[in-house]
Amino acid sequence: MDAEEFRDLIAPFLNPSAQEVLEELFRDAINREGDLPAQLRHARIVYCLQRLASVRATGPLETILGALRDFPDETDELCSYLLSMCEADPRGVALICGEFLMGTSCMTDWQQAWVLRVLSRCVSSANEATVDAVTGYLSEPARGWLPRLEAARVLAANGTLGAEDARALRTQAPEAYKSDIAGLVAANHDRLPWSESFLDGIREDHLADVVIKGIIDSKA
Structure with a gap:
């Protein structure tokens, strides 16, 4: 084997793959807070995460928790990536969500809601402390x-949302949220033994009735 053949043989192990380049670009964008406009x-975070999410690359998971805390303006992009990882590494994603919710001193409602929405997709892999x-x-x-x-959505997906809690939430919630509560119960009706009576009791609300029918029909 001559030198050129040997070079071609080992080239795949010497040159970084496209995924490795994207992961490094993402880490660089996260680590250079004051250095990059x-x-x-x-733009770099969005570009990298969208492409890494498309191939279910788990490399960025190790930096996501810190990024969520340091860059609240990037919450939607970071959580969109986490949503794409719920099947690839549900335990890792649930751990990140739990550590963020329990260990972050300052969180906006927007951040909490996004992270809870992610957790609703992998709550079966969450630990007891997170669910509590x-x-x-x-x-x-x-x-x-x-x-x-979104917390109610997590508990509904886990099958631990209580009927009284759901009723109290819907009674107290602003009008804009009432149909969402009906929807999250309908989406998880197979996990909540009390859901049928709850849903029957709110069908006189025409918007709730449309939401319930649409969700249950889509799951049939």
Whole structure:
């Protein structure tokens, strides 16, 4: 084997793959907070995460928790990536969500809601402490309605949302959220033994009835 043949043989092991390049670009954008203009950093994060999500690359998971805390303006992009990872690494995603919700001192309602929405897709892999923390959202009036709604979605997906909690939420919720509560119960009716009576009781609300029928028919 001559030198040129040997070079061609080992080239795949010497040159980074496209995925490795994207992962490094993402880490670089996250780590250079004060060095990159905000718009350029945002564009790079979006570009990298969209492509890494499309191939279910788990490499960025190790930096997502810190990024969620350091870059609240990137929450939707970071959580969109996490949503794409719920099947590839549900335990890892659930752990990130739990650590963010329980260990972050300052969170906006928007951040909490996004992370809770992600958790609803992988809650079966979450630990008990995380589920307990989410349960606490329902009894804390100081919480915003958006995170409280998403917390109910997590518990419904886990089969642990109580009938009384669901009824109290719908009674107390602003009008804009009532159909969402009907929808999350309908979407998880097979996990909630009390859901049929709950849904029957709110069908006089025409919007709720449309939402319930649409969701249950789509699952049939």
